Amino acid sequence: MSTAPLAFLKGHGTENDFVILPDPDNAIDLPASLVARVCDRRAGIGGDGVLHVVRAAAHPDARHMAHEAEWFMDYRNADGSVAEMCGNGVRVFVRYLEHAGHITAGDVAVATRAGVKQAHLDKDGDVTVSMGRAVLSGDGVTVTVDGRSWPARNVNMGNPHAVAFVEDLAHAGTLHTEPPYTPAAVYPDGVNIEFVADRGPRHVAMRVHERGAAETRSCGTGACAVAVATARRDGLDPAETGAPVTYTVDVLGGTLLITERPDGRVEMTGPAVIVAEGHIDPVWLAGASA
Numbered sequence: 001m002s003t004a005p006l007a008f009l010k011g012h013g014t015e016n017d018f019v020i021l022p023d024p025d026n027a028i029d030l031p032a033s034l035v036a037r038v039c040d041r042r043a044g045i046g047g048d049g050v051l052h053v054v055r056a057a058a059h060p061d062a063r064h065m066a067h068e069a070e071w072f073m074d075y076r077n078a079d080g081s082v083a084e085m086c087g088n089g090v091r092v093f094v095r096y097l098e099h100a101g102h103i104t105a106g107d108v109a110v111a112t113r114a115g116v117k118q119a120h121l122d123k124d125g126d127v128t129v130s131m132g133r134a135v136l137s138g139d140g141v142t143v144t145v146d147g148r149s150w151p152a153r154n155v156n157m158g159n160p161h162a163v164a165f166v167e168d169l170a171h172a173g174t175l176h177t178e179p180p181y182t183p184a185a186v187y188p189d190g191v192n193i194e195f196v197a198d199r200g201p202r203h204v205a206m207r208v209h210e211r212g213a214a215e216t217r218s219c220g221t222g223a224c225a226v227a228v229a230t231a232r233r234d235g236l237d238p239a240e241t242g243a244p245v246t247y248t249v250d251v252l253g254g255t256l257l258i259t260e261r262p263d264g265r266v267e268m269t270g271p272a273v274i275v276a277e278g279h280i281d282p283v284w285l286a287g288a289s290a
């Protein structure tokens with residue numbers, strides 16, 4: 001276990017917050033227990049997840065993408081589990097690359113476990129990410145909270161989502177624990193569950209219970225899943241009309257703009273903020289790694 005001081009940054013995207021661990025050569029030993037300790041809001045730094053920043057060529061999960069993207073977002077949930085993709089995380093990852101002097105404003109490709117994502121960093125600080133295509137399938141689940149049940153649409157954005165339309169976001173309850181859903185077999189690897197309420201034409205609000213992190217104040221892949229599920233509910237499909245469809249998605253920590261293009265690509269635009277940077281105390285690190 002390493003006991004050298006470890007550089008970290010703290011960042012957030014619509015208050016989905018992350019501990020950023022720059023590690024270009026993939027030299028850090030990062031077991032799930034250490035990720036969970038780092039993300040602990042009382043005994044650690046605190047975050048919904050870790051953005052482990054590694055050169056694609058240096059990571060076995062990303063080497064095959066190194067010809068397309070220099071950097072790999074090795075994403076970990078707060079409980080230490082590995083996730084395929086994180087939408088808010090990609091925006092913060094891009095903001096970090098600029099902060100560290102690796103890129104300037106403009107276009108950048110980021111390797112993720114859900115493939116290479118093209119991003120654009122605006123001069124005003126917003127980041128737009130081409131998130132790929134949403135895959136909707138019929139085999140959703142029924143989600144239950146406090147005696148109320150809703151059918152939830154199954155949407156895959158590289159990671160799994162179940163999208164439930166509710167009358168009132170308060171009906172999602174406290175979300176301290178994962179809402180029960182049936183049948184469980186639909187999501188063998190777990191699922192992120194979004195609760196959605198209408199706010200106006202092409203405008204919704206959501207809350208989310210994230211796999212591996214409990215309720216968070218935002219989920220970028222979740223907002224994309226919500227926008228596409230809402231478009232279909234509203235009878236809108238850009239592939240049929242040839243016109244892009246944009247939804248405003250309010251999350252507890254801000255607002256994301258989600259556009260689905262006629263070719264099926266989903267784009268997400270939102271803020272990305274670096275809050276602080278420092279070093280993890282080597283003594284704490286040795287204890288946390290033990």
Ligand SMILES: N[C@@H](CCC[C@H](N)C(=O)O)C(=O)O
Pocket residue numbers: 016049077082083084085086087088089159160192210211212213216218219220221222
């Ligand atoms: N907050 C993220 C999603 C992070 C991963 C998710 N919890 C999972 O396990 O799939 C986002 O902004 O997309």
